[in-house]
Amino acid sequence: MSASAKIVLRKKPNTKGLYPLAIRITKNRRSTYKLIGHYIDLEDWDSKNNEIKKSHPNSESLNNLITLKLSEARKGLIALQTNNKDASANQIKKEIYKPTSNLTFFDFVDEHLEALEVEGKMNRLSTDSAWVSYIEKYCKVRHLTFQEIDERFLKKFKIYLKGNCSLTETTAMNVMVFIRLLFNRAIKDKVVSKELYCFGPGKFKIKFPETVKVGLSEKELKVIESLDNLSDVERHSLNVWLFSFYFAGMRVSDVLKTRWSQIYDGRLHYRMGKNSKLLSLKIPLKIYIILEEYVCNKNYDDDFIFPELKKANLDDAKDLYNKIKTANKKFNKNLKSIALKAGINKKVTMHIARHSFGNIARDTIHPLMLQKLYRHSDLKTTINYQANFIHTEADDALESVINF
Template sequence: MASIKIILWKHDQKKDGTFPLALRITQNRKTRYIFTGKYIFEKDWDAAASKVKKSYPNSTRLNNLLLTKLQEANRTLLDLETEDKGISSKQVKSEITSPLSNKSFNEIAQIYIQELEDNKKLTRLSSDRARVNHFIEFAGSDNINFREIDEAYLRRYMTFLRTKKKNGTRSIINALIVIRTIYNRAIKLGIIERKHYPFGADKIRIKFPETEKIGLSVDEMKALESLGGLTPQEEHARHVWLFSFLLAGMRVADVLLIRWSDIYDGRLHYRMNKNEKILSLKLPAKIYAILDAYRETQENADDFIFPEMRKANLKSPKDILAKTKTANKKFNKYLETIAQKAGITKKLTMHIARHTFGNISGDKIPIQTLQRLYRHSSITTTIQYQANFIHKDFDEALDSVTNF
């Protein structure tokens, strides 16, 4: 009958003086070893009890991990012996160290990151790669396994993000979503059982905090449009912002890729960058003055209206993303000074153009039409978004009680 025991492997001392911990499998006087990836000093090992002494930092956690590995190995051994009494120590080791069961969080995370890159989801790639790196930094190792990622572990990670990384609530939620995504993949691959899942109503619950979306009012828009005394850079930033607003809050990534050839028959025809949806919009009367300001720089019909992408490597999604981020940062810098000159106290950024369209449209436009204008896949998303700007019913209800 085979036996499995945790031992300190003294034949491979590291430069720092520590030794690896291993599972020793013995069957028919033949022995094989499975290394746990954990190293400790000999003085911290209790050979008689086969466990880590209290002198080792986090000894309880490490002992629990070792006990878990030992129990899993013994369950595998019992299953094999039930099926075949003639198994060897080699077979036991092979079953315990199958390619899937031995995969770490970081290995599955890197597969996920690579898929984002392969699918050219570069904005998400940039943010999610940073979130994975933060988690590995917190773990202090790129070899953390999924069994270690329990509710208590994630709560400590949330504290780490809040105190060390100065993350807000929404950023912490986004970090947890990435971990949940990777954990779900591990479950599907059979690396970890669902019973260990650390997310759910009675565990780590992911719930987005409500965020206030504030757009400019009609009076503030008039002040912005009529403002004089702007520098050429500020004028350009205002033009791009107004172009976005006039086309239902078009995202800056789409605005910068609009070509003159996309405009014909009094309409703009373009493919949305985020989800590749095709949209045709009538050009509002006010937009022609913006277009006229850039006609002199037009070299051909296929040229971009705005100059930021004219030197971009259009075959490189990474270069397009980099130039978009640079341009957005530049616009926001000048929009801040524009707001000050116009006496607008609200934060003015490129994204606020979208909120401003939502605020001014209010309940004037049917929700189905707004869904198409916003390019939302689900009308539920449109309803939730527009709820930030429709206050009429609440205001009238409040007035009906207080105006006596």
């Protein structure tokens, strides 16, 4: 009996409740699976046509990737049949996906960047491409084996990043995290032995320095909200910033992608661009006041609320990314002048909307509720983030000692 390869959605969700896509290899009614590394909601899977529904934001890119992975598996099956190899489903899987020990670090780099482009993750592609450029400059030639990446290599490379490239400790650590990511993939794919792993206790340690997160105070927020001497472009930038703040620091990309059709039953329903989570938030009264300024520009029910993406090519991830990046730069420039008019000395950017929400929330809201509002997957992330804004206990302790 000949073997077959088919794309399926495995019914074993991960901790986020998403289901893995896999190639199923079957022979003699026995099957084995090879995960392709992507997870989706059960409702986004078309089991009849074995494809991702258009309801998923990256359906086209992921369906293209599925076609590619199926093609690779079927080519492998044909090659085995040509060579008259008779094997079980599990043996076929090992033969098709057998380790390729001659793969280099840059082979994994190319595969990683290509996947990001296919998936339309342009922001991550831009960031990771920057990390790659530093590695390329250090190596001088585009060849680096995983065996060469040891503790000595990483220590010398870190010195190069901070010295020759003048990078901060945080940025240098981000480059190291990128290297670690691909090293872990190489181990998982059995391209390199676990014994060569050079990260962790007793080896090269990735440690980020503490960062200062500064948000606006309630008093400063009230001043900004009441400003009336703003130009049209400043007013629009402030509206976008406040829209983000009122929804607990919603990311600028998600703000600009918000459509009128997502507002119903007194709630905003949207899918986060960062992790595809579905969210539903009650619309505060202050949001309705902002919406009133834009309803006259509504061309159809599914139109964008804000104008920045109305002329974007939604089928072109690069165009979408560039327009969001340009808009964010414009907003930050206008927010700088708004802060001056408000007499605020703190740096005000779109990202500061998130810090401002955290600063005002402090310890008045339960961490579990903040986790939901921040859309964090892990409660520990919320607790660590909120710790930047909670100083009451330390302040009281200080006062109790010196107030005599």
